[in-house]
Amino acid sequence: MKLFQKLLLAPAALGLLAPVAANASDVNIAGLSQYGTEEQVTSITQFSDVQPTDWAYQALSNLIERYGCVAGYPNGTYRGNRAMTRYEAAALLNACLDRVTEVTDELKRLMKEFERELAVLRGRVDGLEARVGELEATKFSTTTKLRGKADFVIGGGAYTGDTSGLTTSSGAYNGQDTVTFNYRLTLNLDTSFTGKDLLYTRLRTGNFGKNLFSGKGYTGNQTMLDVAKETGNVVKVDKLWYQFPVGNNLKFWVGPLIENYYMVGSTPSVYRQILKQFKLGGYYGVYGASTAPGAGVSWKQSYKGRNTPRFSVSANYTAKNGTKGDSGIGTADSKGKFLAQAGYGTSSWNLTAAYAYIQKGATVGYGTPLGANTTVVSSGDVSVSRGFDSANAVALNAWWRPQNRGWIPSVSAGWGLTAFESSETEFSTGEKFQSQDWMIGLNWADAFIEGNLLGFAIGQPQFETVRSGGTTPEDGNYAMELYYQFAVSDNVTVTPAVFYLSRPFGELTGTNDTYGGTGANSFGTLGALVKTTFKF
Structure with a gap:
């Protein structure tokens, strides 16, 4: 009873x-x-x-x-x-x-x-109880969640146009077609103590050595893949920081291994890139970064509905030499970077304006040898970078994505300008005063088959636009990529991709054997690859 x-x-x-x-x-x-x-x-x-x-x-x-x-x-x-x-x-x-x-x-x-329905429900409840018991018995932490991803990349490339001068003393990078097989493994540890904070730890390992995809080929980091990582097959702590909210609108970050763009209130781009230079709407003056000690804060308006725009304001600082006793944080030798960003938008569109002050030695992003401090392989494998004393950079970015998926793509666009304070003259072209960059990226969600993704991007990495001496730079160059991401399952995707760089050396193309043959003005880089990603 x-x-x-x-x-x-x-x-x-x-x-x-x-x-x-x-x-x-x-x-x-x-x-x-x-x-x-x-x-x-x-x-x-x-x-x-x-x-x-x-x-x-x-x-x-x-x-x-x-x-x-x-x-x-x-x-x-x-x-x-x-x-x-x-x-x-x-x-x-x-x-x-x-x-x-x-x-x-x-x-x-x-x-x-x-x-019959009650019997099914009883069976489901018994199954859930068994699964919960199994999870409780095998979990390694009550506060931490592990997310993993493995990327396999097989592919290669070829140099186009005048390649007569592309032979080094060791015989490497002579313009012949090469195929490589590389990997990157990522382990993300998300730890929360209150349910609202996050202690983020990222472990990574990879074997992208000296090849086209690692950014160490003739065309430098313009051909570097977003998944490229070289650790000599040793697992290393790649990122480490702690973030926590204060109230409903403020968020703080602090950590010994962080990059500036992680500490912003809204993302400047929703394009999913293959080449790293298309990251964040242009991985150039403002958003180009290096992992370093840093801290930041962002403020964002309270949520008032999916279609109600919100403002966000962010400011952060990193110091590349922040771990060194002879340089430290906040000094003239810190190789520091300060970034401030303002954003406005909804979950369907967003506008951002950003500013960065960059000390000598900090990262200013990818581009031509004249437009940015790009690593260029020359005879004897000597790295050359065009120096500067300091730089001020601005960037304007916007993105939009349709609420209903179909043949209308999401659109991400970015433009940037970097002004240099420089007392150094390299390549006998005069002091570098200014460079610009732009990109446009398109993504078609559920292209051809539900769950798949089609992507295309085109743009110009940083190229020099103003220099001392009154000369007019002819540093133009173009980069583009096309890929199709096929979802084999919820955890496995296969992505064939191609990319092409036109005149990646800009104005220096054809000036000597290092830059595509003496007197030539037609040098480019073509790459093709298949990336397989496993998520677990």
Whole structure:
């Protein structure tokens, strides 16, 4: 018998077992013969002598309106203050038993009708209990979640145009087609102590050595893949920082291994890149970065609906020499980078404007040898970079994506300008004063097949636009990529891709054997690859 049934029957049973609560002379036999034989009351308001101020008002109301097993006297009274006779207890018990029997029969019919569904639910509950028990027994931490990803890349490339000067003393990079097979493994550890904070740890290893995809070929980092990583097959701590909110609008970051663009309130691009130079709407002056000690803060307007735009403001600082005792943080030799960004938009579109102050030695992003400090392989494998004393960079970015997936792609676009303070002259072209860059990236979600992704991007990495001496730079260059990401399953994707760089050396193309042959003005790089990604 259920608990509520016992509670209903308890007072009646006690009344039957107890001695007579009133003398025989007090019992109105005529009245008792009618007690409980009248139609059951359906509302406590039918009793003229029961008031809301009575101490048992609520209990009596529940018995009447929920269970329907309380009767009164023919004159419409309940007489709650008089003693209960055994006859009255019997009448109350009879009414409640009829109601309980009715409820029980109804439940039996329902259980019979939904017997199959109830059996399925019981099986699912048992299965969930078993899985929860297994997870609790095998989890390695109550605060940390592990996410993993492995990227396999097989592919190669060729140099186009005049390649007569592309032979080094060691015979490497002579312009012949080469195929390499590389990997990158990433382990992300997300730790939270309050449910709102995050201690982020990233472990990485990879074997992208000296090849086209690692950014160490003739065309430098312009051909570097976003998944390229070289650690000599040793697992290393790649990122480490702690982020936490203060109130509903502020967020803080601090860590010994972080990059500036992780500490912004809104992303400047939604394009998914193959070449790293297309990252963040252009991995150039403002957003080009190096992992270093740093800290940052962002403020974002409160959420007021999916289609309501919100402002965000961010500021952060990193110091590439922040771990060195002879340089440290906040000095002239810190190789520091300060980035500030303002954003405005919704989940469907966003506009950002950003500014960066870059100290000498900090990263200014990818581009031509004249437009940015790009590593160029020359005879004897000597790295050359065009230096500067400091730089100020600005970037304007925008993106939009359709709410309904179809043949209309998401669009990401970016433009940047970097102004250099430089006292150095390299390549005999004069001091570098200014460079610009731009890119446009398109993504078609669910292209051809649901779950797949088609992507195309085109742009110009940083190229020199102003220099000392009154000369007009002819440093133009172009980069483009095309890929199709095929989802084999929720955890495995295969992505064939091609990319092409036109005149990656810019104005220096053809000036000597290092840059595509003497006197030539037609040098390019063509690459093709297949990337397979496993998520776990």
